[in-house]
Amino acid sequence: MIALENVTKRYGRQAVVDDLSIEFGAEGVTALIGPNGAGKSTLFGLVGRLIRPDAGRLAVDGMDVATTPSSELAKVLAVLRQDNHVAARLTVHDLVEFGRFPHSRGRLTGVDRDHIDRAIDYLDLDGFRSRFLDELSGGQRQRAFIAMVLAQDTKYVLLDEPLNNLDLRHMTEILRLIRRTADELGKRVVLVLHDINAAASYADRIVAMREGRVVADGPARDVMRPSVLEAVYDTAVDVREIDGRPVAVHYG
Amino acid sequence: MLTDPATTTAAPAGSAVRTRLAASWARPAVRLSALGAVVLALVVTYLFTGVPGSLAFALEIRGRTVLAMFVVATAVGVSTVVFQTITQNRILTPSIMGFDAFYVLISTVLVFFSGSAAFLAADALALWLVQVVVMVAFSVLLFTWLFGGRRRSIHLMLLVGIVLGTFFRSFAEWMQRMLDPLDFQVLSDALFASLTRPDGTLLALTGTLVVLATAAVVPLLRTLDVLALGEPAAVGLGVDHRRVVLALFAAVSVMIAASTALVGPILFLGLVVANLAYSYAGSFRHVWTLPAAVLIGVVCLLGGQLVLERVFSFGGTLSTVIDFAGGLFFLYLVLRKGAR
Numbered sequence: 335m336i337a338l339e340n341v342t343k344r345y346g347r348q349a350v351v352d353d354l355s356i357e358f359g360a361e362g363v364t365a366l367i368g369p370n371g372a373g374k375s376t377l378f379g380l381v382g383r384l385i386r387p388d389a390g391r392l393a394v395d396g397m398d399v400a401t402t403p404s405s406e407l408a409k410v411l412a413v414l415r416q417d418n419h420v421a422a423r424l425t426v427h428d429l430v431e432f433g434r435f436p437h438s439r440g441r442l443t444g445v446d447r448d449h450i451d452r453a454i455d456y457l458d459l460d461g462f463r464s465r466f467l468d469e470l471s472g473g474q475r476q477r478a479f480i481a482m483v484l485a486q487d488t489k490y491v492l493l494d495e496p497l498n499n500l501d502l503r504h505m506t507e508i509l510r511l512i513r514r515t516a517d518e519l520g521k522r523v524v525l526v527l528h529d530i531n532a533a534a535s536y537a538d539r540i541v542a543m544r545e546g547r548v549v550a551d552g553p554a555r556d557v558m559r560p561s562v563l564e565a566v567y568d569t570a571v572d573v574r575e576i577d578g579r580p581v582a583v584h585y586g
Numbered sequence: 587m588l589t590d591p592a593t594t595t596a597a598p599a600g601s602a603v604r605t606r607l608a609a610s611w612a613r614p615a616v617r618l619s620a621l622g623a624v625v626l627a628l629v630v631t632y633l634f635t636g637v638p639g640s641l642a643f644a645l646e647i648r649g650r651t652v653l654a655m656f657v658v659a660t661a662v663g664v665s666t667v668v669f670q671t672i673t674q675n676r677i678l679t680p681s682i683m684g685f686d687a688f689y690v691l692i693s694t695v696l697v698f699f700s701g702s703a704a705f706l707a708a709d710a711l712a713l714w715l716v717q718v719v720v721m722v723a724f725s726v727l728l729f730t731w732l733f734g735g736r737r738r739s740i741h742l743m744l745l746v747g748i749v750l751g752t753f754f755r756s757f758a759e760w761m762q763r764m765l766d767p768l769d770f771q772v773l774s775d776a777l778f779a780s781l782t783r784p785d786g787t788l789l790a791l792t793g794t795l796v797v798l799a800t801a802a803v804v805p806l807l808r809t810l811d812v813l814a815l816g817e818p819a820a821v822g823l824g825v826d827h828r829r830v831v832l833a834l835f836a837a838v839s840v841m842i843a844a845s846t847a848l849v850g851p852i853l854f855l856g857l858v859v860a861n862l863a864y865s866y867a868g869s870f871r872h873v874w875t876l877p878a879a880v881l882i883g884v885v886c887l888l889g890g891q892l893v894l895e896r897v898f899s900f901g902g903t904l905s906t907v908i909d910f911a912g913g914l915f916f917l918y919l920v921l922r923k924g925a926r
Contacts, residue, residue: 415819436823
């Protein structure tokens with residue numbers, strides 16, 4: 335499990351993550367929701383050791399994030415950030431190969447090649463193997479990055495807004511894929527989502543954050559309630575039941 | 587029939603050969619070997635043709651120049667490619683950190699306070715040592731201050747570098763304006779990069795430093811590939827970003843300080859060489875782009891020197907040629923970037 339104990343991160347005086355204690359990363363899909371500036375990405379940055387906390391302790395499977403070598407953590411935890419700008423001109427295959435870096439340090443073995451092939455196959459990117467990243471559509475690019483993360487073959491997979499800039503079709507595609515990796519490959523997926531309905535239908539657990547704290551935590555049915563969502567987003571949200579599933583209606 | 591049997595059988599064979607050639611040309615190893623052959627041809631041409639007197643004497647003088655070019659090409663090529671990978675920017679060179687400007691300032695200060703006579707008479711080794719030590723100390727200070735602490739930001743470091751560089755440049759210009767004409771003449775002569783006939787001891791020292799710094803970079807070649815993905819992705823893949831980047835910056839500053847102290851400011855060459863290397867090597871991997879940058883650097887320096895000596899009969903300095911050609915290439919890069 336990924337465990338945070340009284341973790342605080344401040345920018346100036348503002349605490350972006352405020353004395354947060356939480357455990358997540360159980361089997362299945364966990365969705366992190368909340369308004370902009372709630373501290374979701376900062377939380378990922380802290381777990382992904384991009385940001386150092388001002389106070390508190392973080393651990394992944396009992397390994398302290400502050401003291402465990404980065405190369406060890408990279409074997410159990412993969413993080414995909416929001417915007418992935420790559421200066422070098424890479425093909426899809428090159429990118430997915432990087433996922434093996436924590437295991438091979440750049441010298442690929444047969445096992446590494448198997449993982450790469452499987453990841454590419456899993457994301458249906460076989461036809462795009464030798465395409466350059468700048469020649470792909472947004473959806474294909476996102477799939478290539480997810481393939482890299484899968485090739486990393488970690489127990490935990492953290493995805494920061496994987497649906498950014500995707501149209502309806504690609505959004506659904508990626509969500510189904512995430513669900514599949516959790517169910518078939520046994521990955522423990524944690525993702526930041528803005529679409530609460532997507533979170534409700536694909537996640538086993540929803541954690542709602544606001545101002546650096548957790549304000550709601552539980553299965554979709556518990557979190558998808560008008561009173562809870564209004565408290566999270568400061569906006570009137572109605573929740574209707576459609577085909578037995580809670581659906582938030584937030585357009586006037 | 588309309589088709590001639592001879593051509594129908596010949597055409598597939600011909601195109602098969604051509605595709606096979608194209609396929610092998612796509613391989614970085616083949617491309618690098620071709621580049622190596624060009625370098626070898628240039629070295630042989632430079633060393634053995636147009637010898638007016640004793641071959642042994644010419645070889646000694648010219649051999650030293652060729653060695654200096656290899657040392658400088660390595661320093662400039664490796665440091666620029668590494669710097670561009672760390673900063674994820676292909677139109678920067680380490681000169682943005684104020685290296686060239688700092689060299690100009692040190693030389694100006696030396697001439698200003700000791701006079702041109704003392705500057706010319708000064709022990710070359712002592713001068714080189716002072717410049718190397720001061721430049722390395724300056725950059726290490728800058729790196730550890732802005733990157734070693736808690737708030738590590740490459741952008742902040744670049745920004746401070748630009749500001750300091752501008753400050754050094756204006757300060758040096760201000761001092762130069764107060765020099766007497768003779769001193770100024772001597773100084774501006776010293777500030778033109780000059781690769782011909784370097785001092786043997788200095789060349790050996792610079793060569794050693796550059797080789798050591800390059801040796802420090804070699805084990806990090808594969809890590810450099812990962813750094814090209816950007817800091818977040820590299821950290822996610824288990825790279826100890828702060829440690830690796832500090833080590834690389836240290837290697838870069840040693841290389842640049844040593845080679846600049848030997849031949850003068852020549853970092854502009856790095857921009858040209860690095861970008862040519864990216865498109866020529868046919869691979870983003872540093873195992874290929876770094877040697878390609880070094881070899882292309884040698885081609886530029888040695889080719890330029892050959893043209894200068896044999897075609898224009900020494901009618902100029904190599905650094906003028908490089909700055910001119912490099913400037914045009916830089917414009918081309920920027921315009922092409924804008925068009926895309």
